[in-house]
Structure formats: structure tokens, C-alpha cells
Amino acid sequence: MDKRTLGHNGLQVSTLGLGCMGLSYGYGPAVDRYDGIRLLRTAFDSGVTFFDTAEAYGPFANEELLGEALAPVRDQVVIATKFGFRDGDVSLGLDSRPENIRAVAEASLKRLKTDRIDLFYQHRVDPNVPMEDVAGAVGELIREGKVKHFGLSEAGPQSIRRAHAVQPVAALQSEYSLWWREPEKEILPLLAELGIGFVPFSPLGKGFLTGAIDERTQFSASDFRNVVPRFSEENRKANAGLIDVLGRLAESKGATRAQIAIAWLLAQQPWIVPIPGTTKLHRLEENLGAASLVLDATDLAAIEAALREIEIVGERYPAHLQQRVGR
Numbered sequence: 226m227d228k229r230t231l232g233h234n235g236l237q238v239s240t241l242g243l244g245c246m247g248l249s250y251g252y253g254p255a256v257d258r259y260d261g262i263r264l265l266r267t268a269f270d271s272g273v274t275f276f277d278t279a280e281a282y283g284p285f286a287n288e289e290l291l292g293e294a295l296a297p298v299r300d301q302v303v304i305a306t307k308f309g310f311r312d313g314d315v316s317l318g319l320d321s322r323p324e325n326i327r328a329v330a331e332a333s334l335k336r337l338k339t340d341r342i343d344l345f346y347q348h349r350v351d352p353n354v355p356m357e358d359v360a361g362a363v364g365e366l367i368r369e370g371k372v373k374h375f376g377l378s379e380a381g382p383q384s385i386r387r388a389h390a391v392q393p394v395a396a397l398q399s400e401y402s403l404w405w406r407e408p409e410k411e412i413l414p415l416l417a418e419l420g421i422g423f424v425p426f427s428p429l430g431k432g433f434l435t436g437a438i439d440e441r442t443q444f445s446a447s448d449f450r451n452v453v454p455r456f457s458e459e460n461r462k463a464n465a466g467l468i469d470v471l472g473r474l475a476e477s478k479g480a481t482r483a484q485i486a487i488a489w490l491l492a493q494q495p496w497i498v499p500i501p502g503t504t505k506l507h508r509l510e511e512n513l514g515a516a517s518l519v520l521d522a523t524d525l526a527a528i529e530a531a532l533r534e535i536e537i538v539g540e541r542y543p544a545h546l547q548q549r550v551g552r
Contacts, residue, residue: 226272231422232395
């Protein structure tokens with residue numbers, strides 16, 4: 226697989242990364258340990274060198290899984306993890322105090338079985354801690370060699386500028402896809418200006434853009450899509466038009482809907498590296514196939530024209546989670 230570079234300090238990663246959250250958290254029961262390790266190693270064997278985790282995914286179980294699976298190839302991969310929640314528990318609220326950042330780094334290093342974190346993201350902006358203090362704390366870890374690069378997740382323009390002025394930000398991780406294009410308004414131009422890479426999570430719309438989800442789909446009790454407004458039965462039905470459009474485009478290119486959605490992201494900028502996640506080997510193979518799918522100017526114009534005729538309905542987060550993004 227080809228490589229792309231995140232940020233001006235030369236963080237080189239595979240064109241597509243792997244979002245690992247769903248192996249342990251968020252989309253129902255965690256996968257079996259053996260199956261998780263098999264999927265991670267298959268991703269590496271298929272050319273993926275960029276793996277995304279967080280202490281909050283579990284909590285802790287996801288980092289431990291990656292640490293075990295990637296230990297034999299540690300020097301050939303880039304591991305990104307995150308800090309920013311109290312005790313690694315999303316339900317307990319935010320905590321980006323410098324002393325917590327350091328404590329999380331030390332604990333994550335042990336779970337990941339490594340001596341450095343390649344990319345250390347602030348998971349969400351903490352309004353109670355000045356961004357300069359956050360960036361400064363990560364900068365100290367970088368100088369000590371425990372962290373290689375600094376990242377932010379779901380941060381707004383002001384926070385990005387303030388952080389970058391203290392410690393260069395290599396990458397911003399936020400949601401971006403054919404059904405969530407909000408970053409195009411302010412975020413993408415800012416990242417281009419500052420030389421910051423972009424790592425879109427949920428590039429397949431949390432599964433919706435694959436076409437495998439419709440208004441009749443039932444999610445498991447622990448699947449967070451149950452509380453996402455965009456995934457209400459009514460909104461899934463209302464947004465089906467987008468799936469129809471993707472289906473026609475996919476058929477014309479001899480590809481799948483998922484591959485069109487990922488290839489579209491790759492075509493937006495050379496410094497965009499999507500991290501689709503999956504628990505299934507056949508979906509992993511399908512997603513990685515998007516890296517070799519080229520959409521030309523005519524294809525992109527056709528997608529743009531089709532999307533102008535579609536209104537996507539439903540908020541992407543419930544109100545209490547929406548308050549944590551864009552700060």
C-alpha cells in the first residue's frame with residue numbers, strides 16, 4: 226500500500242489506517258481475543274501500518290489487544306492512542322490536566338508493550354484546561370522520547386491554532402464522510418494553512434454508507450448507534466437516497482459502496498488518511514481495496530452533483546456528546 230504523510234514533521238503512514246475501537250468498544254460486544262489479533266495481523270500483512278486506539282476503548286482493553294497483536298511488528302507500524310477522559314472512562318467526563326496526560330502516557334506505553342507512542346491525541350478538548358498547557362505537556366513527552374507526534378480529535382479552529390502555536394500538531398482526527406461534510410467549511414482550509422494532516426474516523430458513516438443498514442436493522446443493546454439521532458429508524462429511512470446514489474456509482478466503477486466512499490475521501494487531499502474500522506475479515510479486505518480505486522474529476526463531479534440533490538437528516542450526536550466537539 227502507498228504511504229501518506231501527516232503534518233510537517235514527516236509522520237508517514239499507510240494510505241489507509243485501521244480504526245480499532247469497534248474491536249473492543251462502541252459497536253456491541255467485544256470480539257474474541259483470538260479473532261481480534263487475527264484481524265490486526267491480517268491488516269498489517271495487507272499493508273496497513275497505521276493503527277488507531279485509545280485508553281477509553283474498553284477502557285484499556287483495546288490498547289492491550291493492540292499491544293499483543295502488534296508486538297512482533299512494532300518497529301514497522303505507527304500506533305496512535307488518546308488521552309483526555311477521567312480514568313479512561315468516557316462517562317466520567319474530561320480530564321486533560323498535564324499530570325493526567327503524563328499518567329495516561331505511562332500506562333498506555335505498558336499496555337501497548339512499547340517505549341514510544343507514535344501519535345498521541347487529545348481525545349476531546351477540555352474546557353477546564355488551557356490548550357497551551359495540554360500542548361506543553363505533550364511537548365515534554367515528545368522531548369523525553371515517549372511520544373513522537375501530537376494530535377487533536379474533534380477540536381475546533383481556535384483550539385487547533387492555540388495548540389499548534391505551542392507544539393506542532395501532526396494530525397486532527399474528526400468525523401468526515403459523504404454524509405458528514407462539516408469539516409469542509411472551516412477545518413480543512415485551516416489544516417491546509419497550518420500543514421496538519423487529517424484522519425477521518427467513521428469514513429463509512431458508522432456503517433451506514435456500506436448499504437448494509439436500513440430502517441429494519443436492529444442494533445445490539447450496547448451499540449452506541451442506538452442513541453445517535455441520525456440512526457433513528459425514521460432517519461435511516463429518510464437517508465436511504467444516499468445509499469441508492471452510492472450504489473449506482475459503485476456499479477459503474479465495478480466497486481462497492483464502501484470503496485466509493487473511502488476513495489472519495491482519499492481524492493479530497495493527499496494528506497487525508499481515513500481509518501475505517503471493522504471486526505470482519507471480508508470487510509477489511511473490501512475497505513483496503515479502496516486504496517487502489519481512483520476516482521477521476523468526472524467521477525468526483527458526478528458525486529458532487531448527486532449529493533446536491535440529497536438532504537441528509539438527523540444529528541450525528543445526541544446533545545450531551547455534541548457539546549464535546551468543535552471546541
